[in-house]
Amino acid sequence: MRTPEPPVAVIGAGIVGLSTAHALRERGIEVRVYEQGVPGNGQSGGQSRIFRHAHDDPRMVAAAARSRQVYDEWAAQLGIEAVSDDGAVAIGPSVEERLPLLEDAGIDARRIDARELAARIPLLAGYDGPAMLDERGGSIRTTAVITALAESLGDRLVADEVLSVRHVDGEVEVRSGGRTDRYPHVVVCAGRDTPRLVRDLGLTLPVEQAAHVRLTFAVEGEPPPVLATLQDSSGAFGETGVYAAAVPGHGAYAVGLSQTTGVRDDASLLAPDELADLADRAARYVGRALPGLDPDPIDVRHCWVTRLPWGDDGLAVWQADGVLVPAGHNLFKQAPGLGRALADAVAGEGLADDLRPEARLGAS
Numbered sequence: 470m471r472t473p474e475p476p477v478a479v480i481g482a483g484i485v486g487l488s489t490a491h492a493l494r495e496r497g498i499e500v501r502v503y504e505q506g507v508p509g510n511g512q513s514g515g516q517s518r519i520f521r522h523a524h525d526d527p528r529m530v531a532a533a534a535r536s537r538q539v540y541d542e543w544a545a546q547l548g549i550e551a552v553s554d555d556g557a558v559a560i561g562p563s564v565e566e567r568l569p570l571l572e573d574a575g576i577d578a579r580r581i582d583a584r585e586l587a588a589r590i591p592l593l594a595g596y597d598g599p600a601m602l603d604e605r606g607g608s609i610r611t612t613a614v615i616t617a618l619a620e621s622l623g624d625r626l627v628a629d630e631v632l633s634v635r636h637v638d639g640e641v642e643v644r645s646g647g648r649t650d651r652y653p654h655v656v657v658c659a660g661r662d663t664p665r666l667v668r669d670l671g672l673t674l675p676v677e678q679a680a681h682v683r684l685t686f687a688v689e690g691e692p693p694p695v696l697a698t699l700q701d702s703s704g705a706f707g708e709t710g711v712y713a714a715a716v717p718g719h720g721a722y723a724v725g726l727s728q729t730t731g732v733r734d735d736a737s738l739l740a741p742d743e744l745a746d747l748a749d750r751a752a753r754y755v756g757r758a759l760p761g762l763d764p765d766p767i768d769v770r771h772c773w774v775t776r777l778p779w780g781d782d783g784l785a786v787w788q789a790d791g792v793l794v795p796a797g798h799n800l801f802k803q804a805p806g807l808g809r810a811l812a813d814a815v816a817g818e819g820l821a822d823d824l825r826p827e828a829r830l831g832a833s
């Protein structure tokens with residue numbers, strides 16, 4: 470007898486696809502997940518990400534709070550530490566803009582002085598400008614989260630590349646390297662590949678692609694017991710857009726400039742030297758700002774950025790008869806809540822208004 474197809478296909482096993490598949494299964498909806506490579510090795514690759522509530526858009530603050538709650542649930546369900554309890558620190562003028570939004574939303578965040586800053590990030594050089602702490606922020610344990618979610622899928626996760634997604638006879642056909650299947654619902658979570666895959670559905674996503682680099686530096690001496698994440702907009706150390714997150718065990722800190730380098734439509738780099746320049750600038754920043762680190766990097770993460778035109782934290786979901794298409798950037802922190810919202814939509818509860826493209830969620 471032929472095994473009945475699951476009603477939903479998810480394309481891509483990065484954090485967004487895995488979160489969506491998990492949320493669907495929590496609702497009792499079966500799923501097949503297509504992944505062309507190693508789960509979590511695309512934009513979701515590497516050992517850490519920042520979880521922060523601070524955003525320019527208050528709706529994004531609320532969305533982050535929902536995701537933080539789901540991360541707690543996963544930690545209990547999957548037996549992992551999902552987000553460290555070290556906190557998320559921001560320094561510089563962004564504090565004045567973002568702290569009031571956090572306070573309005575009831576997020577546990579407050580201004581901190583130089584002494585508390587040094588206790589939260591013992592690797593940082595002296596700084597006594599504006600600083601704030603988001604108590605429930607921290608470093609996302611990306612590898613633990615991805616591994617646990619991918620393993621929980623068992624043979625629902627198929628190693629195959631999807632070539633096309635199109636409407637056929639009222640269903641959605643998915644053609645991959647080794648199979649052709651039809652589903653009532655498909656969720657396309659293919660990261661950088663998403664715009665290409667949904668073009669046959671009549672969707673043109675306004676995703677701007679770019680390339681980015683982040684370096685990891687070893688801590689000199691004993692790893693500190695507490696190591697908050699950092700967002701530095703201060704310029705005090707020669708850069709105005711720097712972020713950093715700790716790896717598990719606090720033996721290393723991953724540091725990147727928020728700047729990216731442009732790519733052409735075929736994804737070739739417009740200026741290949743710029744990636745090397747960004748890496749050098751990150752290393753020089755570490756030399757000035759983070760004397761607790763060895764400024765010779767021990768690891769590098771190059772990746773694609775898929776940004777929406779209205780902001781670095783922009784997020785939206787497009788729809789086309791049975792197909793849901795999330796897109797945006799800085800999605801690791803938002804993925805658990807986004808996955809639940811996508812599962813709600815598949816289950817017939819409708820897509821949250823904030824996630825529709827016209828809502829421009831996450832606008833700067």
Ligand SMILES: Cc1cc2nc3c(=O)[nH]c(=O)nc-3n(C[C@H](O)[C@H](O)[C@H](O)COP(=O)(O)OP(=O)(O)OC[C@H]3O[C@@H](n4cnc5c(N)ncnc54)[C@H](O)[C@@H]3O)c2cc1C
Binds near residue numbers: 483518520630662
């Ligand atoms: C260095 C770096 C630092 C970052 N820092 C932060 C941060 O601090 N906080 C934060 O929240 N976010 C951060 N981000 C962004 C965040 O990591 C990404 O937004 C998020 O991981 C995107 O997940 P995704 O599932 O959408 O995409 P991906 O992880 O790229 O997943 C897409 C998957 O789809 C698969 N796929 C693609 N095409 C096909 C196909 N045709 N068939 C089958 N499979 C396919 C790919 O192989 C891939 O595994 C950072 C990103 C990088 C790279």
